[in-house]
Amino acid sequence: MLAPFVVTLLGSDGRPYDGADVTWAVVGGSGTVAPSVSTTDADGLASAVLTLGTSYGVVTVQASTRGVTPRVFSATSIDPCDYATSHTLGSTSAGALSTLDCQLNDGSYIDFYTVAIGAQGIRIDQAAGFDTFLFLFGATGAIVGVDDDGGDGSNSLIRAILPAGTYDIGANSYASGVTGAYTITSSTISSSATGCLEYWVTRGLQASSQSLSTTDCPASGSYGDVFSIYLAAGQALTVRQSSTAIDAYLGLVNANNVVVASDDDSGGGTDALFTYTPSSAGIYYIVATSFVTGQTGAYTLTIQ
Incomplete structure (x- = not known):
C-alpha cells in the first residue's frame, strides 16, 4: 500500500502528544508493516506502511502505545x-x-x-x-x-x-x-457485417440483419461474410443461414485455412445448416455465402 496508516495521539489536555512511541504489528492476514515502531511528531501523528503478502484476504494491523487502547486497521488484498x-x-x-x-x-x-x-x-x-x-x-x-x-x-x-x-x-x-x-x-x-471486415461472434447469437452485397468478401465467384469464432475442443457448434433471397451456403474454416464443415440445403428449402464438433480449441471462421454465383440479398445467421 502506498498510503500509510496514521494515528493521532492526544494528551490528557486534548493537545497533540509529541514523542510517544507507537508500536505497529500485523495481527491477522498476510503482510508486513514498517516501521515496527514510529514516534509521534509535534502534531501527535505517527504512521506506518503495510506491504501486502502473497496470500489474498483481509489483513489486520494494530497500532499500540502505553496507556491507550490499541487502534486496529484493516485492508483487503484482492487477487488482480x-x-x-x-x-x-x-x-x-x-x-x-x-x-x-x-x-x-x-x-x-x-x-x-x-x-x-x-x-x-x-x-x-x-x-x-x-x-x-x-x-x-x-x-x-x-x-x-x-x-x-x-x-x-x-x-x-x-x-x-x-x-x-x-x-x-x-x-x-x-x-x-x-x-x-x-x-x-x-x-x-452496425450489427450487419460489411466490407469484408473481421467480426467476432459467439454462441447464442441470432443475427437477423445480415446480407450479401457486392462489397463483401469474394468467395469462389460469390460474395461472402466471414465471422470469427473461438471454439473449445469437444463442444458442438451448430450454425444456420436462413434466407428467402438467396440459396444459402455455409462453410467453416480452421486456422490452417482448411474447410472442416460446409452445407447447402440441410436447413430446409434453400437454408444451410451444419453441426461441427472441433477436436482442438482455437479460432475458426464461419463463411456465409450463396450456392448460386453472384447472389446478393438478406439472410439470418443463427449460432448455437
Whole structure:
C-alpha cells in the first residue's frame, strides 16, 4: 500500500502528544508493516506502511502505545486476476499495466473491465505507446475475441456482433513484462457485417440483419461474410443461414485455412445448416455465402 496508516495521539489536555512511541504489528492476514515502531511528531501523528503478502484476504494491523487502547486497521488484498473494473459501453477507460496486475502464463500483464452489452454490434479499441493485445471474454470466462494489431499501428481493435449479456474486456500487451498507460474505448456499430471486415461472434447469437452485397468478401465467384469464432475442443457448434433471397451456403474454416464443415440445403428449402464438433480449441471462421454465383440479398445467421 502506498498510503500509510496514521494515528493521532492526544494528551490528557486534548493537545497533540509529541514523542510517544507507537508500536505497529500485523495481527491477522498476510503482510508486513514498517516501521515496527514510529514516534509521534509535534502534531501527535505517527504512521506506518503495510506491504501486502502473497496470500489474498483481509489483513489486520494494530497500532499500540502505553496507556491507550490499541487502534486496529484493516485492508483487503484482492487477487488482480479475479478483479474487473466497470466499463460503460460508449465510453473511454484509462488504465495502466503494472507489475501488480494479473500476470498471464506468457509473462504479460492484463487488466479486466466488465461491460454490459445489448444484442448489437460493438467495437472495442485499445491504444497505447506499446504493442497492445486485446481480449474479449464471455460471462463464463470463455474467449469471445482477440486482436493484436487490428487498430492503427500496433493498437488493437475488436469488432463483434453479440447476444445481450455481460462481457469482460482484457487489456494486455503483445510482449511479456510490458508496463505502461493505455486507453480502452468502446462504441456501438452496425450489427450487419460489411466490407469484408473481421467480426467476432459467439454462441447464442441470432443475427437477423445480415446480407450479401457486392462489397463483401469474394468467395469462389460469390460474395461472402466471414465471422470469427473461438471454439473449445469437444463442444458442438451448430450454425444456420436462413434466407428467402438467396440459396444459402455455409462453410467453416480452421486456422490452417482448411474447410472442416460446409452445407447447402440441410436447413430446409434453400437454408444451410451444419453441426461441427472441433477436436482442438482455437479460432475458426464461419463463411456465409450463396450456392448460386453472384447472389446478393438478406439472410439470418443463427449460432448455437
